[in-house]
Amino acid sequence: MATVSRRSTKHHRHNMNKYSCESEKIARPTVDRPLAQLNTQPFEVQYRLGSVLGEGGFGKVYSAIRISDRKPVAVKQVPRAKVPTWGVVQGDMVPMEVVLLRKVNHIEGAIHLIEWFEYGDCFLIIMERPERCEDLYDYITGNRRLEESEARYLFRQVVEIVRDIEAAGVTHRDIKDENLLVVPDEFGNNKIKLIDFGSGALVQDSPFSDFEGTRQYSPPEWILRSTYQGLPATVWSLGILLYDMVCGDIPFEVDNQILSNQISFRGLNISKECKNLIHQCLQFLPKNRPSLEKMLRHEWFQTDESNSYGVNNIDSTVEVGEEAVDLTTLAEGIDSLGAFGVDSRGPQTSGGSNGEDHLDEDEDDEEDEHNIGLRY
Numbered sequence: 456m457a458t459v460s461r462r463s464t465k466h467h468r469h470n471m472n473k474y475s476c477e478s479e480k481i482a483r484p485t486v487d488r489p490l491a492q493l494n495t496q497p498f499e500v501q502y503r504l505g506s507v508l509g510e511g512g513f514g515k516v517y518s519a520i521r522i523s524d525r526k527p528v529a530v531k532q533v534p535r536a537k538v539p540t541w542g543v544v545q546g547d548m549v550p551m552e553v554v555l556l557r558k559v560n561h562i563e564g565a566i567h568l569i570e571w572f573e574y575g576d577c578f579l580i581i582m583e584r585p586e587r588c589e590d591l592y593d594y595i596t597g598n599r600r601l602e603e604s605e606a607r608y609l610f611r612q613v614v615e616i617v618r619d620i621e622a623a624g625v626t627h628r629d630i631k632d633e634n635l636l637v638v639p640d641e642f643g644n645n646k647i648k649l650i651d652f653g654s655g656a657l658v659q660d661s662p663f664s665d666f667e668g669t670r671q672y673s674p675p676e677w678i679l680r681s682t683y684q685g686l687p688a689t690v691w692s693l694g695i696l697l698y699d700m701v702c703g704d705i706p707f708e709v710d711n712q713i714l715s716n717q718i719s720f721r722g723l724n725i726s727k728e729c730k731n732l733i734h735q736c737l738q739f740l741p742k743n744r745p746s747l748e749k750m751l752r753h754e755w756f757q758t759d760e761s762n763s764y765g766v767n768n769i770d771s772t773v774e775v776g777e778e779a780v781d782l783t784t785l786a787e788g789i790d791s792l793g794a795f796g797v798d799s800r801g802p803q804t805s806g807g808s809n810g811e812d813h814l815d816e817d818e819d820d821e822e823d824e825h826n827i828g829l830r831y
Contacts, residue, residue, distance in 0.1 A: 502530065504517055515532045521569075527584040531582065538578070551657075558620075559619075564615070587639060591633070609700070616649050618748070618751070621685075626656055632696060671707055672691075676688075687741035694734075706719070
């Protein structure tokens with residue numbers, strides 16, 4: 456399957472609040488920064504604003520320094536008119552992103568909320584900003600693709616972080632390389648930080664009918680019927696991410712590629728265990744995808760590196776057999792499937808749940824031993 460490398464075109468960068476972690480010259484607010492024109496005296500007493508780190512559909516992210524201890528922080532400016540979903544904290548209406556960040560603040564692998572301010576027509580969300588890091592997109596690009604041993608080490612962290620935030624009642628809904636920071640610790644080991652909860656929601660048992668994530672990471676059920684269950688959709692996005700890590704690019708660019716569900720490993724020397732895990736995550740039917748706990752128990756995470764690469768391991772195309780994909784059943788009630796092949800990207804219909812906090816129990820399904828259409 457021929458694809459155009461997004462890393463050569465960078466066309467996929469859209470509506471992002473991208474963190475840049477390079478050392479920057481910190482300047483006081485000036486008239487060329489809209490944020491500085493707001494009545495933010497309490498904020499300005501505590502923080503010194505720097506340059507714009509990124510701009511997205513819901514606002515801008517600035518670098519800043521906390522004056523009291525010179526701690527680097529990120530300041531996300533969200534205009535009230537662009538808040539997609541609201542929540543309540545101590546009786547006050549706040550962006551749902553604040554609610555979600557508060558709920559995951561105890562999780563080491565989630566970006567930490569420091570505080571937030573409300574000023575006139577916008578909110579300022581103050582978060583930690585690691586001084587030495589880069590996002591996983593740039594990290595993969597710099598290495599062209601990751602060796603499986605490193606991918607395994609980093610991907611395990613991602614799955615564990617996602618498991619922990621789900622247990623805290625939060626679903627991120629935009630898991631991808633650009634929303635993951637690679638942060639070296641004091642011993643030089645790379646640790647993962649999950650950022651940008653702006654598309655997130657509280658975990659719910661009922662299907663979601665809004666999608667504000669990245670189109671190329673969206674599952675086929677969203678494309679077909681505009682609804683999806685949180686966990687199976689998350690597992691699908693993790694499959695896209697793992698493919699991206701070991702192959703150097705994402706497997707799908709447009710809707711018809713997602714729906715055809717054909718995965719090419721492009722002749723790369725990837726272990727059969729890794730291919731199997733990717734295939735399990737990218738099962739067409741949501742019910743056939745593994746739970747997060749089952750993913751962590753997968754043989755790829757237990758693989759002996761010396762035996763990881765078997766004979767007959769060079770890529771062939773992986774296809775899902777026709778018997779597994781009942782488009783008529785899955786798309787029941789859909790009048791039109793839309794113009795497949797149109798490269799429609801960016802946030803989808805806005806919305807989300809402002810319901811009560813509840814947990815989504817992660818129960819393991821029976822082991823599915825039948826891997827449809829796998830050809831190693």
